[in-house]
Amino acid sequence: MKVKIHTLFEYLLETTDAAPEAIVGFSLAQSPTLGDFIDDLDxxxxxxxxxxxxxxxxxxxxxxxxxxxxxxxxxxxxxxxxxxxxxxxxxxxxxxxxxxxxxxxxxxxxxxxxxxxxxxxxxxxxxxxxxxxxxxxxxxxxxxxxxxxxxxxxxxxxxxxxxxxxxxxxxxxxxxxxxxxxxxxxxxxxxxxxxxxxxxxxxxxxxxxxxxxxxxxxxxxxxxxxxxxxxxxxxxxxxxxxxxxxxxxxxxxxxxxxxxxxxxxxxGRYASALADARDAGQRNLAQMNAWVREQDGLSWVAPRAGLIGLGRLPERIDSDEFARFLLAEPYRTFLLPGSAYDQPNHIRLGVGGGTAVNLQEGLDRLEKALSDWPGR
Structure with a gap:
């Protein structure tokens, strides 16, 4: 049995050393620190x-x-x-x-x-x-x-x-x-x-x-x-x-x-953490929905649950090419191309990370990259 690499993991491996300055597509809630658990640890x-x-x-x-x-x-x-x-x-x-x-x-x-x-x-x-x-x-x-x-x-x-x-x-x-x-x-x-x-x-x-x-x-x-x-x-x-x-x-x-x-x-702790994650996710989702509505040619079906969804790119933009374009200078922003999910005309958009992810910075860079894409 030989397990072959999937497109999703292959892209992650290829871009590990890219050191992006922003991320659009954060897929999990804001992470606590070890210090948040110290008082309860023996x-x-x-x-x-x-x-x-x-x-x-x-x-x-x-x-x-x-x-x-x-x-x-x-x-x-x-x-x-x-x-x-x-x-x-x-x-x-x-x-x-x-x-x-x-x-x-x-x-x-x-x-x-x-x-x-x-x-x-x-x-x-x-x-x-x-x-x-x-x-x-x-x-x-x-x-x-x-x-x-x-x-x-x-x-x-x-x-x-x-x-x-x-x-x-x-x-x-x-x-x-x-x-x-x-x-x-x-x-x-x-x-x-x-x-x-x-x-x-x-x-x-x-x-x-x-x-x-x-x-x-x-x-x-x-x-x-x-x-x-x-x-x-x-x-x-x-x-x-x-x-x-x-x-x-x-x-x-x-x-x-x-x-x-x-x-x-x-x-008690789970209920509190989940409530915080839901509040942060809903705020970021509202921000993402408003941003998508303002973009020319970009659309998405907003997720009914979870922290990620798929955004449809404007016509004639390939997700792999665009993801690498966005990761390079001057944008330095990471996102997953839709090809990772058999959707080459899409990109993964995420609303996780809470306030720490600085979603607006990533969206501003993404908007500029869309505007700068050759032929647009």
Missing amino acids: PNQSLDWNNRDFRGLPELRDHVLRQAGLGGVCTAKDVLITAGAAEANYLAIMQLLQPGDQIVIETPGWPQAEVLAKAIGAEVVKITRREEDGWQLPLGQVRDAVTNKTRMIFITNPNNPTGDLLSTNALAELVTIASAKGAWLLVDEVYAGLEWDSQRAPSVAGMYERGITTGSVSKALGLQGLRTGWMICPDAELIRDAVILRENSSEIMNIMGEVIAEIALRP
Whole structure:
């Protein structure tokens, strides 16, 4: 099995040393500092593993269930703490998919599932979200795509990168589609909690015996550097298989990630941090919406949830060429080209980072680069 590089990661690798002066497309909430947790940390904390459970600290797993709305529905035994949602997705996909299996994924969407499925030798079937439909997931196409060969359906909700949000009824329909063929339904929820025009959708682990919910503290809480996430699934065999695979990769959870994540997810603290992230995100989203309306030829479907969306570039501007143009002098501004999500006429716009990201500076530079683009 050889895992081939994806366009998204390839661009990040190529531009690591660019040292941009501004960023447009920040994808997570403003990050707290270690000092924000010092008073709650025990200086005598052992840096060995947690010595209590291979699946992660029990109290942390209880918090994970609570924030996902699964308290009383699932138990702590249904939760595995992982190195971010990415590892949770990896463990599920690698243990469930075999060569020749079929996986149904969305585009635009988080590319990890496609990369891993191709490495395994599985058949990838893409369901296309269309901008003219507000990036909604076409459930009819999902239903038509799922066959007896389908082993898994993989989606993100809220959608990464468009910010579309599936309703409770839509998720129930996906469960019906998956269960009719005995397929697993994995829903990556890294942006859950940051909904702008409706309530948080239910977690699929509480709706379906083969439902897998993954998430992390990275996006809504800005704790990306902890590399702490989770998998929730009521199927005990899958959780055990995931533990076995992790034992042969990252082995056991990093204790500081567990401990700080447990503090961050304590009910009062989590509610306060999430409220701050929502307030900052809504302010930046309003600023972004106003800016987009003023741009000639640039448009976007504003995200209904999460901190990123896709902006459509004016005609005849290629996203890869424009992203590199914007990163060079005199603009020195970073953003991800839409080609990372199979959308070469788009760019990723983000409203994360709170006040620290200085969104207006990045937008001013982006506006000038659009104006300076040759031929405009």
